[in-house]
Amino acid sequence: MPQDRPITMTDEQRDEFLGNGGTGVLSLSAGEDSPHSVPVSYGYDSSTETFYFRLAVGADSSKADAEDSHVSFVTYDETDEGWQSVVAQGQLEGVESEGIEVETLAGLDRVDIPLVDIFEGPIREISFEFYRLVPDELTGRVEA
Numbered sequence: 001m002p003q004d005r006p007i008t009m010t011d012e013q014r015d016e017f018l019g020n021g022g023t024g025v026l027s028l029s030a031g032e033d034s035p036h037s038v039p040v041s042y043g044y045d046s047s048t049e050t051f052y053f054r055l056a057v058g059a060d061s062s063k064a065d066a067e068d069s070h071v072s073f074v075t076y077d078e079t080d081e082g083w084q085s086v087v088a089q090g091q092l093e094g095v096e097s098e099g100i101e102v103e104t105l106a107g108l109d110r111v112d113i114p115l116v117d118i119f120e121g122p123i124r125e126i127s128f129e130f131y132r133l134v135p136d137e138l139t140g141r142v143e144a
Helices: 011-018 101-109
Strands: 006-008 021-028 036-045 050-057 070-079 082-094 127-133 137-143
Touching: 011 082, 011 137, 036 070
Parallel strands: none
Antiparallel strands: 006 137, 021 036, 021 070, 036 050, 050 127, 070 082, 082 127, 082 137
């Protein structure tokens, strides 16, 4: 067997890798078109296996219809021991959706969403909204 086959992370390895926040790529479904994939920062609450995102919104944003979108989120890293990645799939929820407000506020207190400036204009002029992803599927892999 080849030595570079990936192996599945344990839940503990996955949670350690994700930490309480970082960066990755969020792909939003686009009907019959190719998914819209963008770099994003995330927060991760390991106690509930929930991701939180701060997404730019507005007239120029292609993420304007993010709520209730089916998404895939991927984060990865290359270390001295090899590569590792986590893929989460599910449906985005606006954090102000009815019935999840209290749970979401508690989760946001446990995460650290880095502010990554990838915008053409001043960041103070960008509008953001918060979303969460409680994955239907959550997998982690490491290089063997």
